[in-house]
Amino acid sequence: MQYQGVLTKMQTEINDPIQYYLVFESDFIHMNQLLDKKVRIEFVGYQCLACGENKKIFRQGYCYDDFYNQPQVGDWVMRPELSTAHLGIEDRDLEFEKKAQLQPHIVYLANSSNVKVGVTRKSQVPTRWIDQGAHEAIEIVEVPNRYLAGITEVALKEKVADKTNWRTMLKNEITDEDLISFKNKLKDFIPNEVKEYFVENGKETQLRFPVLQYPNTVKSLNLEKTPEYSGVLKGIKGQYLIFEDNTVFNVRNNEGYVVSLTIT
Incomplete structure (x- = not known):
């Protein structure tokens, strides 16, 4: 399965455990169903959450100009x-x-x-x-x-x-x-x-989170430094995806990034 879209923070539903959903423009992904599956994340580009342009994200999903102009920030x-x-x-x-x-x-x-x-x-x-x-x-x-x-x-x-x-x-x-x-x-x-x-x-x-394995150490995935990453998803907590090799990916910190996800 392959999906592509602009990252925004995962939507959640209170349950036991918490249910997570990643929402793209044309796809709706129930992330709990991806536990124990291999997920490949590829950085494609940017799309500012305000102007929609392919401009480098400055903070919180916004380009530099919109970060200093939009009322929501x-x-x-x-x-x-x-x-x-x-x-x-x-x-x-x-x-x-x-x-x-x-x-x-x-x-x-x-x-x-x-x-x-x-x-x-x-x-x-x-x-x-x-x-x-x-x-x-x-x-x-x-x-x-x-x-x-x-x-x-x-x-x-x-x-x-x-x-x-x-x-x-x-x-x-x-x-x-x-x-x-x-x-x-x-x-x-x-x-x-x-x-x-x-x-x-x-x-x-x-609150209980859908985590099969917690990391011993934490390695944060930076899409600009590592534009392609693959790993087995072992948990979701907060707005983080937790992978088997101790890599973690903060979805919210990458709002406005366009990514391709491949699930195997």
């Missing part, structure tokens, strides 16, 4: 505390920013390599946790806009990490934590204007 995306739509202040496109920022957001704890704090739109729960490779997660607060989520994250990351060690996550060197207790210890550090949104009775969400 404004600074407030990575730093929610910079959100200004609630004040009616435009960054790049106020209407887009109102739709994205003025909706319920969750500040959460997720445990993938360690317990970390993060922010996501409520509509992206549990997708965000799956994408991070978290095996357990819990909501801390549910707020009405992105700004309030952002200032909460800033306050809490003085007490808990806000980064994931992706190598540890992929090697499955993880420890289960009591996230309810962890959350309750953070309650006093939530900003005063957010305390009313604390989620009192939340439960942990447990």
Whole structure:
């Protein structure tokens, strides 16, 4: 079987284990069915997710120009505390920013390599946790806009990490934590204007990933340095494909790359 298309992050479905789908313009690939099969990945070119042109991808699937122009990659995306739509202040496109920022957001704890704090739109729960490779997660607060989520994250990351060690996550060197207790210890550090949104009775969400074999060491596949690669797929975790020879491929980090996939 052979497929060709532009990489975007894999779509997921919560199940036991998580179900993964790679979506191309004319193909829909159920990635769980490829476990234990040989997969050949060939780099074909670029296609910017905004302009659609064959221009070198700069970041997050966009060419240089679009990365600095498109509203969906404004600074407030990575730093929610910079959100200004609630004040009616435009960054790049106020209407887009109102739709994205003025909706319920969750500040959460997720445990993938360690317990970390993060922010996501409520509509992206549990997708965000799956994408991070978290095996357990819990909501801390549910707020009405992105700004309030952002200032909460800033306050809490003085007490808990806000980064994931992706190598540890992929090697499955993880420890289960009591996230309810962890959350309750953070309650006093939530900003005063957010305390009313604390989620009192939340439960942990447990997630299991389709992995047959975890890598002992981690070798990251870079398509520009290695434009052709073949390996036996042994697992999927977060947005990573894990191969038998310890090679891992981050699908999300390669958004906007045109690839050919051959399955044998």
